[in-house]
Amino acid sequence: MLFVVPTTLDILDVIAEPTRRRILDAVRDGERSVSELVDEVGMHQPGVSRHLKVLRDAGLVTVRNDAQRRLYRLRPEPLRALDEWLEPYRAHWAGRLDALERHLARTSTPVRPSTTPSPKDPR
Secondary structure, X not given: OXXXXXXXXXXXXXXXXXXXXXXXXHHOOOOEEHHHHHHHHOOOHHHHXXXXXXXXXXXXXXXXXXXXXXXXXXXXXXXHHHHHXXXXXXXXHHHHHHHHHHHHHHHOOOOOOOOOOOOOOOO
């Protein structure tokens, strides 16, 4: 089977839609039929089928026929490519947050809980 490799931006466009993310969540752990996805997503079959076509065209799901049913499952490769693309951003922000944590530890004074109730405290 030949797959067109979508770009990272194509994948982001596809998964930006909440219903498609719910479908991906549903097929993450195994194959699901269209009727199972209709129940899971809470949308009529034609709408789910339209979203499945977009996910299939983006290479995020595959389909196989099982008698009268069509079974969909996740193709993780495009998501791995997206994860690799995001990694430098995660590393950047992790470093920034670590620096913020160090700064706050250096410059803040601990707040001790007061032992006497404030006038607004109904205790």
